[in-house]
Structure formats: C-alpha cells, structure tokens
Amino acid sequence: MTSERHSKFGFAASHDAPIPYLQRIRDYYQALGYGAPYGWAHYSEMPFRRLDKPLSKARVTIITTAAPYQPDKGDQGPGAPYNAAAKFYTVYSGDTAKDHDLRISHIAIDRTHTKAEDLATYFPLNELRKRATLTRIGSVAARFHGTPTNRSHRVTLGVDCPEIVARCKADSVDAAILVPNCPVCHQTVSLAARMLEENGIATVVMGCAKDIVEHVGVPRFLFSDFPLGNAAGRPKDPVSQAFTLDLALSVLETAPAPRTTVQSPLRWSASPDWKLDYCNIERLTPEEIKRRRAEFDKGKVQAKSVRLEAGC
Numbered sequence: 001m002t003s004e005r006h007s008k009f010g011f012a013a014s015h016d017a018p019i020p021y022l023q024r025i026r027d028y029y030q031a032l033g034y035g036a037p038y039g040w041a042h043y044s045e046m047p048f049r050r051l052d053k054p055l056s057k058a059r060v061t062i063i064t065t066a067a068p069y070q071p072d073k074g075d076q077g078p079g080a081p082y083n084a085a086a087k088f089y090t091v092y093s094g095d096t097a098k099d100h101d102l103r104i105s106h107i108a109i110d111r112t113h114t115k116a117e118d119l120a121t122y123f124p125l126n127e128l129r130k131r132a133t134l135t136r137i138g139s140v141a142a143r144f145h146g147t148p149t150n151r152s153h154r155v156t157l158g159v160d161c162p163e164i165v166a167r168c169k170a171d172s173v174d175a176a177i178l179v180p181n182c183p184v185c186h187q188t189v190s191l192a193a194r195m196l197e198e199n200g201i202a203t204v205v206m207g208c209a210k211d212i213v214e215h216v217g218v219p220r221f222l223f224s225d226f227p228l229g230n231a232a233g234r235p236k237d238p239v240s241q242a243f244t245l246d247l248a249l250s251v252l253e254t255a256p257a258p259r260t261t262v263q264s265p266l267r268w269s270a271s272p273d274w275k276l277d278y279c280n281i282e283r284l285t286p287e288e289i290k291r292r293r294a295e296f297d298k299g300k301v302q303a304k305s306v307r308l309e310a311g312c
Contacts, residue, residue: 096144
C-alpha cells in the first residue's frame with residue numbers, strides 16, 4: 001500500500017523527513033549499554049535580539065565547533081575515523097583575515113555519507129568575506145571563535161558560552177553565525193546563541209539536526225537536511241555553499257520572532273536513503289553493536305586523557 005500511494009499520489013518515502021536524532025541517539029546508546037539517556041537542554045522561552053542596524057553595516061562573526069588541525073594528534077583528514085585525541089576543551093579564536101585549517105574528526109559527524117573533505121561545508125569564512133566585499137554585510141569581525149563540544153550543561157553555560165560572549169563583545173560584534181557539526185555540537189551552539197542574544201548580539205544557527213536545535217530553543221535557525229558535517233552546504237559545490245550562507249543571512253535579517261526555523265530547499269541527493277543509517281540501532285548486528293561499544297569506551301579514555309592534559 002505504501003508503494004502504491006507513492007506511485008499514485010507522488011508522495012515521498014516515509015523516511016524522507018528530518019532525522020529524529022534525539023530518539024535515534026537515545027536508542028543507540030541504550031543498546032550499547034549506557035543506561036539512563038542523556039538529558040538534553042530544553043527551554044520554552046527564547047531571547048530575541050533584532051539587528052539594530054542594516055545588515056550591510058553590521059559586523060558579523062562565525063562560531064564553530066571545528067578544531068584547529070594538530071599534526072601530532074593522529075588522522076584528522078578527509079574520511080578519518082572518530083579521533084578523540086583531536087578534541088579541544090577551551091574556547092579559541094582565530095584571525096578572520098587569514099585562512100585556517102580546521103577539522104572535524106573529533107566529533108560525531110555522519111561518516112557513512114560524508115568525508116569532511118571540504119572545509120567550506122562546515123566553516124563558511126571565505127563566503128562570509130565575499131559578502132563583506134559585496135557589502136551584503138558591513139564587515140567580518142576581526143576574529144572567529146571555536147567553542148568546545150561539551151556534554152556538560154554546567155561547563156557549557158558557566159564557562160564556554162560566557163567566554164564566547166565576552167570575546168564577541170570585545171570585538172564589537174553585531175551578529176553571529178553559529179555552525180555546529182555533531183549532535184551535541186548543535187546543543188552547544190544553540191546554548192551559545194541564546195546567551196549571545198541575551199547580551200545584545202543577533203544570531204542565526206546553521207545546522208543539520210533540526211530536532212535538537214528546536215528542542216533547545218533558539219531565536220533563528222536555518223535547517224539544511226544534509227548529513228551532519230555539512231551545515232554550510234554540499235562539499236565541492238560552491239553554488240550550494242553560497243546559497244546556504246545567503247539564506248542564513250536572510251533569516252538573520254528578516255526573522256519576525258524567536259523560534260524562527262527556515263528549511264533550505266536544497267536536497268543532499270535524489271534518494272533519501274542516507275537518512276536511515278546514522279545511529280540507527282535497527283540496522284546494526286549484535287557484533288557491530290559490541291564493536292562500537294568497545295570503540296566508544298576507547299574514545300572516552302582518550303578524551304579524558306586529552307582533557308587532563310589541557311587542565312580541564
């Protein structure tokens with residue numbers, strides 16, 4: 001009957017919808033044997049800061065969860081497996097006038113359907129510079145900022161978000177574009193967006209995990225229905241990347257109220273089947289579940305070692 005409805009009425013496949021990350025992740029880690037599910041941040045009220053000047057005169061920055069490349073920390077290249085050694089645990093900043101080698105091997109992107117081969121899919125600095133040249137924005141702020149991906153709400157809200165706010169205020173930022181990658185990254189930047197808005201800085205989140213961002217609750221959200229790690233556009237597709245940033249700027253400029261979500265019309269591929277794989281316990285064998293549990297435990301030990309080295 002389902003197939004008949006699809007052919008008769010032109011309906012999309014039932015799984016051609018945003019991935020339910022909250023449920024997938026809950027089921028996945030319980031199947032791996034980790035007990036009580038993670039408690040995601042959730043708010044019912046949203047701060048909302050309108051731009052107090054035209055976007056063409058605004059100073060804009062980027063907040064990222066990508067990490068600076070560390071040559072001594074193992075494989076961080078395109079297609080790299082999860083690499084906890086490459087994690088960072090304190091906010092960092094970078095000069096927006098320079099090019100940067102940022103990687104996302106340290107977080108849980110969709111490694112089945114994307115390879116993190118194109119920096120522009122998760123760090124749209126070059127496109128933002130072009131918008132300044134075209135006077136679409138007033139200027140790019142002197143620095144962009146990297147925020148750690150912390151599962152701890154206490155650390156994120158008490159340490160990392162205030163530091164992001166302080167650095168943006170020091171740079172006289174008017175607006176921030178926040179680009180997450182993994183599921184917890186989406187929570188992290190959503191919390192940062194809220195705190196930035198509370199402190200007078202307008203924000204837009206560009207992300208791929210719709211349910212997580214909307215569960216936390218943010219002022220403005222541009223949703224791209226792409227595999228995690230591609231919130232700024234498709235890899236090696238500059239037209240897609242330019243369109244995505246322009247749409248994010250439009251949302252930043254025109255959102256009428258908090259909790260504004262706009263979905264990009266772009267599709268990842270003709271088939272939606274890629275949405276069936278990420279953290280889908282129903283598609284894993286018992287042997288694969290056991291292997292992943294061991295791999296996750298190993299990553300936790302490695303991440304703890306990195307955190308201790310960093311004094312965090």
